Each structure stands twice: as structure tokens, then as C-alpha cells.
Amino acid sequence: MSKSTESETLSKHIRDSMRDDILNGRWAPGDKLQLTALSKHYQTSSTVIREALTRLVGDRLVLLKPNRGFFVPTLSLAELKDINELRTRSEEFGIGLAIERGDLSWESELIAAHHTLERTPYRDNTDDAQLTEAWNRAHQAFHAKLLEACGVPVLIDLCSTLSDLSQLYGRWAANATRFTGRDVAKEHREILAAALERDAKTASRLIREHYQITLDAILKSGIDDGAAQHGAAPANA
Template identity: 75%
Template sequence: MSKSIESETLSTQIRDSLRDDILAGRWAAGDKLQLVALTKHYKTSSTVIREALTRLVGDRLVVLKPNRGFFVPTLSLDEIKDITELRCVSEEFGIGLAVKRGDLAWESELIAAHHTLERTPYRNESDNGELTEAWDRAHQAFHAKLLEACGVPVLIDLASTLSDLAQLYGRWAGRATRFMDRDIAQEHRDILAAALDRNADVASGLLRTHYETTLQAILKSGVEKETAERGLEKAKA
């Protein structure tokens, strides 16, 4: 393997690790991502870390502030409202195409993705009761598989980016959302059934309700206020 290919592979691996850690809530909203600390943690060079962070800027999971460095995005309730609406509109269109174009192989893979989601532990057994990283991955995989058969790469890429951003907000609000009266497993079963029945109207409606219910949980969590207060404490320190 050439050095250029090895370098690209390493950069991708570090980018994926950073992405997973950001989505898992390793850092709080607005935290600065220190190059020296990241270099030590991921056991690689500052050049590779910088390349990975720059790629994540393009995915909107990292913010680059001139002369200040890289940061985890701050919270904005207006933004998550817009993200949710854009996600609903794009995926309503995407699922409509998917149920028309999806073949038997897609159905089988969708059922398998849902089976993995059903069998993956939902929340940690610890007192904080946050969502497990494994469930988050299975959840994203199921929703990605729903749209896969639409055959529109741009839409699929957009859905992936919006899913990451929504997951980030959901992770930060995770402890509060456990108190919602919601059967999320049944929501996924209903979405799966509608997709397999090739009922685009029902499937799109269920997806919108699914995402809007998550939005309401985030809005009620008070996570934006907590983050702002934490930011003020850091500024005074």
C-alpha cells in the first residue's frame, strides 16, 4: 500500500473515531477540541487530527473559529427545529421513492436492520440512563436503510448529515427524554410495517411524527439553557 493511501486510510479512521466520540457526547456543546489532547488520545499526529477535524467541519459536527481553533457546535433550538423540518420533508420524499423502487433484497436488509435495532439495549443500566452508543448506531442504520432504495445519492447524503446533527442534539438531551411517555420501539415497528406494505403516505406520516416527537423531547429538556449556563461558568473560570 502506498504512503498516500495509508495516510488517507488513517485520516478516515481518525475522522470516524472523532465523529463517533462527538455523537456519543464525549464533549459538551461549545467545548474546544484541543489539538494536543486529541493527538495524545488518538495516538497520531497533529496533522492527521487537523485533517480529520477539517473534514468534520464540512459535516457540521465541528465548528472552526478563525484564530481560535476547533469547537463542538453550540446549541440552537431554532436550528434543531429547522433540521427536523428539513429532515421530515426530505425523508418524506425519499421514503416515497424507496417503497416504489425497493426490491426484495432491500426488504430483507430492512428487516435485518430492524431486528438488530430491536435486540440492541436501548439505555445504559447506570443511573443516568443515557442512550447506548450501540443503539444509536443501530437506530441510524435502520433509518438509513429505509431510504437506501430511493436511489438518490444526494438525498441519502443529506439524510445522513441531518441524522448526525439530530443525534447530537438528542444525545445532549438524552437524560431528559427518558421521562417521555413514548413507545419508540412500536414507532419503529409501525414504520417498518408501512414500508413493507409499500404505503408511502403512511410511512412518511409516521416518520414525521417520529422525528417531531423527538424534537419535542429536546425542546422540553432545557438542554440549551444548561449549556448556556455551563458556558458562562467556563468564561468566568
């Protein structure tokens, strides 16, 4: 393996690890990401860390403030509403194309992705207010597979970015949705069934309802923007 390839592999590994840590709440919204501390944590050079952070800025998972450094983005309910609507509309369009263009291989892979999701533990045994990292990954993989057959890379990339941004609010959702009585597994089974039946209209409706339930739970939980920016749990948690 050439030195350039090794460097690219290391850079991607660090970027992926940092992305996972941000999405899983290692740092609170608004926290500064110190190069020295990150270099020590990930056991790599500050150059690799800076490159990874710069890439994550492009993904909107890190905020670069001129002359101040890199930060975890702060959160706002207004932004959450906009992200949810854009994500919903994008995935509604994408699932329609995927259902139209998807072949038998796509159906098989979609069933496999759903099987993994169903068999992955949902809540963390050590903190039942939080979703497990494995479930979050399986959840994103299932929704990504739903859209994969649409054949529009730009749309797939957009939906992936919006999925990541939505997951930044995961701690709100995890706490807030404990009390809704929703059956998330049933929601996914219904989305899968509609996709396999090639019913784009129903699949689109179910995806919108799926995301809207989570959004409504967060909005009704009593959390405000000030609390969110400090990573606080909802008042009724």
C-alpha cells in the same frame, strides 16, 4: 498497501472515531478541540488530526473559528427545530422514492437492520438517562436503510448529515423522553410495516410523528439555550 492508501485509511479511522466521540458527548457543546490533546488521545500526528477536524467541519460536526481554532458546535433550540423539519421533509420524500424503487433485497436488508435495532440494548445500564452507543448506531443504520433504495446519493448524504446533527441533541432527547411513556420500539415496527407494505403515505406520516415526538419532549422539558450550550440536563431529569 501503498503509503497513500495507508494514510487515507488512517485518516478515515481517526475521523470516524472523532465523529463517534462528538456524537456520544465526549466533549460538551462549545468545547475547544485542542490539536495537541487530540493527537495524544488518538495517538497520531497533528496533521492527521487537523485533516480529520477539517473534514468534520464540512459535516458541520465541528466549528472552525478564524484565529481561534476548532470547537464542538454549540446548540440552540431554534436550530434544533429547523434541523428536525428539514430532516423530516427530506426523509418523507426519500422514503416515498425508496418504497417506489426498492426491491426484495432492500426489503430483506431493511428487516435485518430493524432486527439489529430491536435486539440492541436501548438504555445504558450505568446511566439510564442515556441511550447506548450501540443503539444510536443501530438506529441511524435503520433509518439510513429505509432511504437507501431511493437511489439519490445527494439526498442520502443530506439525510445522513441531518441525522448526525440531530444526534448532537441526543443527550437532551435521552433525558427528556424518559418521561413521555413513548414506545420507541413500536414506532419503528410500524414504520417498518408501512415500508414493507409499500404504503408511502403512512410511512411518511409515521416518520414525521417519530421525530416530532422527540422534538416535543425536548421543547417541553424546560431546557433553555444557555443550559444546552453547557451540556446541562433538563430541569426535570
